[in-house]
Amino acid sequence: MFTDELKKQADPIIEAIYNDDFIQGIIRGDINKDAIRHYLKADHLYLNEFAKIYSLLIAKLNDREGINFLLGQIDFVLNGEIAAHQTMADYVGEDYDVIIKDGEWYPSSDHYIKHMYYNAFRYDDASFTICAMAPCPYVYQQLALKIAARHELTGNPLKPWVDFYTVNMDELMNHLDRWVNNFAEQATEYERDILRRNFLESCVHERRFFNMAARQEEWIFHAENSTINSGN
Numbered sequence: 001m002f003t004d005e006l007k008k009q010a011d012p013i014i015e016a017i018y019n020d021d022f023i024q025g026i027i028r029g030d031i032n033k034d035a036i037r038h039y040l041k042a043d044h045l046y047l048n049e050f051a052k053i054y055s056l057l058i059a060k061l062n063d064r065e066g067i068n069f070l071l072g073q074i075d076f077v078l079n080g081e082i083a084a085h086q087t088m089a090d091y092v093g094e095d096y097d098v099i100i101k102d103g104e105w106y107p108s109s110d111h112y113i114k115h116m117y118y119n120a121f122r123y124d125d126a127s128f129t130i131c132a133m134a135p136c137p138y139v140y141q142q143l144a145l146k147i148a149a150r151h152e153l154t155g156n157p158l159k160p161w162v163d164f165y166t167v168n169m170d171e172l173m174n175h176l177d178r179w180v181n182n183f184a185e186q187a188t189e190y191e192r193d194i195l196r197r198n199f200l201e202s203c204v205h206e207r208r209f210f211n212m213a214a215r216q217e218e219w220i221f222h223a224e225n226s227t228i229n230s231g232n
């Protein structure tokens with residue numbers, strides 16, 4: 001299947017994310033609280049845009065099943081995933097609403113969000129955007145499964161965050177796989193290349209997003225050579 005090929009190509013990127021500072025800090029249970037604050041500020045806004053992009057895709061569909069599926073996902077992203085964020089806010093020891101109130105689209109999350117919007121506006125078929133969005137659940141599911149398989153997290157304050165992504169992603173991933181595979185079957189090789197690239201680029205965006213939080217990346221406009229304070 002086409003999506004099996006994508007997932008195989010994504011695995012080294014996911015393994016690299018696993019070994020980066022953010023996930024290693026989660027595994028140890030002592031991740032820097034500023035990294036978590038930064039992540040929550042960025043992710044709250046990212047998920048809002050993710051829900052809005054789903055709504056753009058609804059306009060491209062004609063089947064009620066697909067529309068209902070996306071409506072369910074909008075609800076999950078806006079109301080379900082809060083539980084994972086709440087675990088992190090509890091770890092920081094501050095009120096969630098206070099933490100997120102001054103978030104922004106920091107450079108790496110900005111790039112990721114615009115990658116998804118580009119596809120939603122550029123292509124009539126929703127599959128191109130779905131390929132750019134699928135790493136969002138997929139990468140977290142794979143990270144959580146790797147962590148759970150390799151570590152005993154009892155007593156780790158971030159264990160509920162890991163548990164959340166081990167159990168909640170299966171149905172969604174099956175649906176997205178079917179969707180992309182159906183489209184890929186009748187797509188041209190040129191279109192399949194775009195699908196592949198969209199998926200892999202978003203896996204790299206996932207890595208950059210965690211590293212953004214680990215380094216508390218910000219836009220810098222005042223420096224002589226305006227740049228961002230992040231590598232990778």
Ligand SMILES: Cc1ncc(CN)c(N)n1
Pocket residue numbers: 043046047081135136137140206209
């Ligand atoms: C950036 C990002 N990627 C993925 C997820 C998991 N849905 C998330 N909350 N944020």
